[in-house]
Amino acid sequence: MDASSDTEGMFEAIRRAALEPEAWFDVQERTAAFMGAFSTQLASVDHAHGNATWTRTTRRLEYDDYFCEFMPDAEPVHFAMTHPNWRVFCDYDYIDEPAIARSEFYRLCQSFNLSYRLALRLVDTPDVSRALVFLWRTDQGHAQRQEFEKLGQIEQQLRLAAHVSSTLSDAAVPMRGLLEGLEHAAVAAAILEPGGRVLHANGRAEAIFRAGDGLGVRRGHLEAGHAASSRQLVSLMAGAGRTLRDATGGAGGGTIRIPRPSRRAPYAVTVAPLAQEHRFLAPDRCLLLVLIRDPAVAAATSAAGMRQAFGFTAAEAAVCQIFVRGVAIPEIAARRGVAEATVRQQIKTVMSKLGVSRQAELMRLLLTFEGQ
Structure with missing residues (x-):
């Protein structure tokens, strides 16, 4: 395959990534080859919340666990935090070689043979740095003029794809449309994470939660008032999540009855695996569909x-x-x-x-x- 085909394949991957978050894996690999980098890293750092960090690094997956621990106090994060309008930076914008030799963060990087970086900000989000970072080994040296010129050739396309991907990820339109449809069918429904955190709920479900008659939301998590039912609910959600994570194809989930303090007929609560959601600049997450049936309401x-x-x-x-x-x-x-x-x-x-x-x-x- 010639260089022009490789380049066109890269731009096609970038276009797909705008609509398909999982395509960013391909973008990372292809842009690394284009830039001559050993590895790439997608990173999101929330400066407003203690520099909370999420990263995904190609060819060095184990790096991410260590990286997120050191990242909040690392020199590149401090630079990004103090330059809120940054667009592109490399190591030498904020540190020199003697300081690199003294840096705990750079010692960690060098233990993985990832010494030098060139970062492109993908989305201009206030107080959050969301970036694609190109990483070079120690023997490759730091980014030179030709790497900056290459980055200039793909910067606009990457930022446009990231803007679209971020906007669609935040909107979660298909999930809300599903809940609204169930609302019209007289079905109370919510979308949750396996740990019980409620992401979206339709009006009927919200009314049930507000009533607090056996089911409610506490600190953003679905809870049953009855202790035994609460344990069953937690177990159902965890099992449904495992079905998605392990891709077993098993049924997962199930239906339980939740007693109500009002002594009305118990709710029938069905938990089902829905989908594994690929998100832009965030870890994949499993989504569960929870349907709540009140026997008094026909669906x-x-x-x-x-x-x-x-x-x-x-x-x-x-x-x-x-x-x-x-x-x-x-x-x-x-x-x-x-x-x-x-x-x-x-x-x-x-x-x-x-x-x-x-x-x-x-x-x-x-x-x-x-x-x-």
């Missing part, structure tokens, strides 16, 4: 209910009703009297509407919805 679970809840077309709802029974795509196409390609496209559209990327995630979500 729509028919094809019409799916159409109302998720905005499916009649054809998409019909396909989902067959798909959820475990029927393979060729058989669905035969039953529907359409081409397999049509069914595949309908399923792809349905997954897009629900904010999931794999058929296993779609199956879990549809089964959970039907269970209501």
Whole structure:
């Protein structure tokens, strides 16, 4: 493969990264090759909260654990914090070789043979430095004029992709759309992390939490008032999270009943693995869908209910009703009297509407919805 093909592949990876956070792995590898760097690091440092740091370093994954410990007091972080409008910097902007020899941070870097860096700020976020850092080994030396010139060729594209990726990540539109759809179907629903932290909840779920009749949110985490039920809930959420992290394909989750102090009929709470979310400049996280059924409130679970809840077309709802029974795509196409390609496209559209990327995630979500 010639150099022009490599360069075009790099720019294509950058374009994909704007919409696909997981594509930043590819961007790191390709830009490192373009720059002649040994490794790259995506880094986010929150200056307003004690320089809390998240990093992902290629070819030196073990470096990140040590790096985050030393980073809050490191020289490059201090430089970024005291220069809030920084755009690009290298080591020699804030330190010289004698000071490098005395620096605890640089001794750590050199123990991994990562001595020199050139950092590009990706997103102009107040009080937060979010950057792509190119790293060179000791024997390669620090960044020279040619590295700065190369960075200038890709800086604009990287920053644009990062801006789009950051904006989409903050918006979480597909997840909120899913919750709003369930709201229309009279289903109380929330999206949580496996540890119980509530990320999003629709109006029906929020009303249940505010009532505090057996379920509530304390310090941002979902809790059950009944001790035994609370332990069950914690166990269900942890198990569903493991299903996603380990990619076992197992069912995960389940349904439990939560007693209510009011002595009304218990809530039926269903926990299901939803998706593993790839985020920009943050660690991947597992997302759980929690559905809360009050026996006094009827939920729509028919094809019409799916159409109302998720905005499916009649054809998409019909396909989902067959798909959820475990029927393979060729058989669905035969039953529907359409081409397999049509069914595949309908399923792809349905997954897009629900904010999931794999058929296993779609199956879990549809089964959970039907269970209501």
